[in-house]
Amino acid sequence: xxxxxxxxxxxxxxxxxxxxxxxxxxxxxxxxxxxxxxxxxxxxxxxxxxxxxxxxxxxxxxxxxxxxxxxxxxxxxxxxxxxxxxxxxxxxxxxxxxxxxxxxxxxxxxxxxxxxxxxxxxxxxxxxxxxxxxxxxxx
Amino acid sequence: xxxxxxxxxxxxxxxxxxxxxxxxxxxxxxxxxxxxxxxxxxxxxxxxxxxxxxxxxxxxxxxxxxxxxxxxxxxxxxxxxxxxxxxxxxxxxxxxxxxxxxxxxxxxxxxxxxxxxxxxxxxxxxxxxxxxxxxxx
Numbered sequence: 001x002x003x004x005x006x007x008x009x010x011x012x013x014x015x016x017x018x019x020x021x022x023x024x025x026x027x028x029x030x031x032x033x034x035x036x037x038x039x040x041x042x043x044x045x046x047x048x049x050x051x052x053x054x055x056x057x058x059x060x061x062x063x064x065x066x067x068x069x070x071x072x073x074x075x076x077x078x079x080x081x082x083x084x085x086x087x088x089x090x091x092x093x094x095x096x097x098x099x100x101x102x103x104x105x106x107x108x109x110x111x112x113x114x115x116x117x118x119x120x121x122x123x124x125x126x127x128x129x130x131x132x133x134x135x136x137x138x139x
Numbered sequence: 140x141x142x143x144x145x146x147x148x149x150x151x152x153x154x155x156x157x158x159x160x161x162x163x164x165x166x167x168x169x170x171x172x173x174x175x176x177x178x179x180x181x182x183x184x185x186x187x188x189x190x191x192x193x194x195x196x197x198x199x200x201x202x203x204x205x206x207x208x209x210x211x212x213x214x215x216x217x218x219x220x221x222x223x224x225x226x227x228x229x230x231x232x233x234x235x236x237x238x239x240x241x242x243x244x245x246x247x248x249x250x251x252x253x254x255x256x257x258x259x260x261x262x263x264x265x266x267x268x269x270x271x272x273x274x275x276x
Contacts, residue, residue, distance in 0.1 A: 072208065
């Protein structure tokens, strides 16, 4: 494994996932989330738990980078984007279960699933582009 | 394809039973500490089919990923994939914990339960699914 390229791909994936999450879930879906305010922490309480959000994104980016680097034999942006979509389906399954047990609206559910698919497909493509293309050229 | 379907069905049955045991029995009292965050029992029954569909989607994606890059390694390869997936799930849970006011111990218990769930799911899929033998020219 090329650890230098792995690290670059991981940082790029983390940067994208975090920024996309802020824009999609934090800004674009803000109105939808406010329809069920009882489910969310207050601004102040969220600030106290912000480190958990950052660490969670680091873990997700690391997992996806590791999965792409080791388990997409064909490599490249396309192969890793496909893996990203499959991973997003797992998150979408978890979203459906959450919808069944928490009083979320259908709008929130659809927004989360669409966000998962876009987020992980693009993150996978970024990782595949940065990591695999170089691995092939140096092989 | 036959083994793909068998692996899917076996893993799905396990995931359903474990999900019920973990969330419906073992963690029942922890969930009860934050009643505002959850649907009522009656309401949940009306949404029960979404749990079935969600679990089916998780198992389907798991078996597809296993079949596309892990197949041939047996139960050990399945367990490795399960652990990898649980790492991703812990990341997701931490993100949810940052925005939803559920207790920290629920995050810990759900992650331990999730690790057991994914290890056994991986072992089941890895033990049942075998790649098709390569054809000789």
